[in-house]
Amino acid sequence: MPPQEPSSSQTNAPLLRILSPKTSLIQTTRERSSLTMNLTKRKLILLLVFILVAASLLRVLRITISTSYLPSLEHVQNAKNPSHTTKILSDKELNFLSDIILEKSPCNILVFGLEEQLYLKLPSINKGGTTIFLEDNQEKLDKMNANVEGTRFYKIKYKTSAKEAYELFKHARTHSSCSFRSGVRSLASKCKIALTGLPNEVLKTKWDVIVVDGPGGDGPESPGRMGAIYMAGVLARAGNGTNVVVHDVDRTIEKWFSWEFLSEKNLVSSKGKFWNFRIAKKKKLISLKPSV
Structure with missing residues (x-):
């Protein structure tokens, strides 16, 4: 008898192995890793924005303090010692x-x-x-x-x-x-x-x-x-x-x-x-x- 042709199920076996649960798990892991990287970038951007805003607020506060009516140390010392020039x-x-x-x-x-x-x-x-x-x-x-x-x-x-x-x-x-x-x-x-x-x-x-x-x-x-x-x-x-x-x-x-x-x-x-x-x-x- 001539040799039998391999059945279709045998021919598709390698393809089934490629699409096995293990392969799907690897793909899912990669997608999660990519999503995690994107979230990390967003967090870094938000952190940078927060730092810049905080720096601006501190600068405004510093200017406000410097232009306030609080008497300087020199004026306080002079008030304590009127003879001091x-x-x-x-x-x-x-x-x-x-x-x-x-x-x-x-x-x-x-x-x-x-x-x-x-x-x-x-x-x-x-x-x-x-x-x-x-x-x-x-x-x-x-x-x-x-x-x-x-x-x-x-x-x-x-x-x-x-x-x-x-x-x-x-x-x-x-x-x-x-x-x-x-x-x-x-x-x-x-x-x-x-x-x-x-x-x-x-x-x-x-x-x-x-x-x-x-x-x-x-x-x-x-x-x-x-x-x-x-x-x-x-x-x-x-x-x-x-x-x-x-x-x-x-x-x-x-x-x-x-x-x-x-x-x-x-x-x-x-x-x-x-x-x-x-x-x-x-x-x-x-x-x-x-x-x-």
């Missing part, structure tokens, strides 16, 4: 301001604030020029030597406190009486942020350098520098190209009001906590109402 400015900041003044001296300098560390030196830096200090603290004024040639001290009063900064900011933005574009015709009433009652000499002089380092502004109840920065902007635009130097720009009020009333486009240099703005002469004359 606090070093308000670093040596770099001191040299920065001195260089700005030396480029123009002898010139007209107006200073909001009165700190011993620097401002007693200004008359010698600006020898032959005029230096005027505006201060609200009578105790500081009593310590000054009123006989220094070319130097004068005036006591002024601030009617607003630092806690009113946001409302004053909105007021100045929405009231035409505070606008530089239309020109400030009178500072007697409508613009709440304007400092009224300033000496006639201050309003009439064309200032070459204006320094804003007062009032203290180190607490919500203390006078903030809103009006001082605003007035620096008003007086600078009535000058012939005035440098306005603002100190403590790491604080919220100083930062906001400098951007608004001195303008970012006018910022020419900075050092430490100082911003130096160069204000070009305003074409339209600004009329200011002096105190009676």
